[in-house]
Amino acid sequence: MKSRLREKYEKFGKKILISKSQRGWAIVIRPDNIRIDNYRIEPHIHFHTHGKHYPIKFREIETVGLIIDLHIEKNKGINKEKLIKELIL
Numbered sequence: 240m241k242s243r244l245r246e247k248y249e250k251f252g253k254k255i256l257i258s259k260s261q262r263g264w265a266i267v268i269r270p271d272n273i274r275i276d277n278y279r280i281e282p283h284i285h286f287h288t289h290g291k292h293y294p295i296k297f298r299e300i301e302t303v304g305l306i307i308d309l310h311i312e313k314n315k316g317i318n319k320e321k322l323i324k325e326l327i328l
Contacts, residue, residue, distance in 0.1 A: 250308070251316050257304065264300040266307060271317050275303055275326070284326060286319065295326040 243260040254269040265276035272287035275295065282303070283292035297303050306325055314321065 250311050253311055253317060255307065255311075257300070259300060266300065266304060268307070268317060271319075273317065273319075273322075275307070293323075293327050297326065 243258065245259075246257040248255055253271065256265075256267040256269070258265045258267075263276060263278040265274060265278065267274050274285040276283065276285075277298070280292075282295050282298055284295055285292050295303070297306070303326070307322075310322055310325060311317065
């Protein structure tokens with residue numbers, strides 16, 4: 240049986256869903272349809288683009304979660320251009 244951890248919370252109108260399992264982890268931000276995960280390949284981010292992903296420079300879910308949390312706090316939401324600068328290689 241697969242063990243899985245799931246959490247969700249809301250901040251500034253954004254729903255953040257966190258999932259962690261033996262295969263990997265994922266953070267999803269709704270309603271912006273942003274997904275950051277490390278399934279199948281190195282950690283990467285999807286911006287509502289089907290199949291396209293962009294590598295990020297952080298590997299741990301805790302680090303990525305903290306960056307996203309601070310980003311939402313600082314910008315009172317999501318600013319995709321700034322988020323890209325904070326996460327992408």
